[in-house]
Amino acid sequence: MMNLLSDYTINQETVLLTGEYNENGKLCTRVIEGEDTFLVDMKPIDVINKTLLGLGSNFNAGRKSSREILGDIYMCPIKINCNLGIWLFPTKSYNNEFCVWFSLTHVKKTKAVGIRKTEVYLSYNHTFVINMKESKFNQRKQAAKDLRYEMTKNSQGILTFYVEPKKGLMIRESEGINRYRIRK
Template sequence: MKNKQTKEGTKMVIRENYLINAKTVLFYGIYYENGVLFTFVIEGNDKFLVAMSPLKLIDNTLTSYGSSFKGALESSRKLLGRNRKMYPIKIDASLDIWIFPSKSYKKENCVWFVLNHVENTKLLSLKDTKVFLKYGHEIDIKMRESSFRNKRGCAADLRDMILRNTKGALKYDQVPEERWVIVEEMGKYECRGSEEER
């Protein structure tokens, strides 16, 4: 972890490694020394830079949680339909971390919001919106309030779909009554009821 002087003259902590977690509020790309793209992060009441791009940060986090940016994006596309331009991403369902972009993730000024840290919005002008976040944070973004609400709603839809799909998973203590015996014969497998084996 390093301290570096910013253009404003205040020292900013730079982390070499970081994982998006339950206290991450938002993050976005910021060009630092020598034009290198870093990520500005607000976590709880702290702010700092991470020495990697926002997409690298997302991919590293997903890899640590057993997924990848490409896989999470494809999952969102399949669940929400392919007629959207920007998709939310599931970081970790068990930690309730879902993120969504303010604009195309390929754009340098894309802000990534963590769904459960967005509390409310306020219309500032036709194309300007104030977003109220947990911990008392606020951010003004160049976006119609209706567009922001749609992106937030899309992330909530993704969360609802995934949680609904995983809610009814069979528990280990719910053992089915029927038993099956699988036998290999002549190089092939055959599935039989346990009664047939007696």
């Protein structure tokens, strides 16, 4: 019997996530992390959401941010952690049990295999063959790169402003309904 983890947080070594049924017929998440692979007793979307909750966000907010930046695109990529460079992009609708979520940083190159299959070469010498045209896969990958570029650019903006020094306000607390009197 394969190792089944009850919990998982996406990290820098996470190569991909996808849905897989365990021997009891329950939808779990197949994770490839570094050179290892294992099942997590959660749906892929729940693994993503739990990871984002730990970072102060959630899946819906991540999708909303992606769409705000990239436009109303279908199957948008999602930022997991900007500082650690973790960006995921899906191969199918996130509602599809067998959607594969690839980590952008771990996709090294692709090769078309026949008409509708793509061989994806990943970090740690992994190879994953998906039922998708290479051009479609690379469009999804490019959307993730675009999102990474825009979010990184937005988070590195330098805010400069100058406040003209003024005489401060004097505020006194008093009795009654309007308890504060302000004098310049």
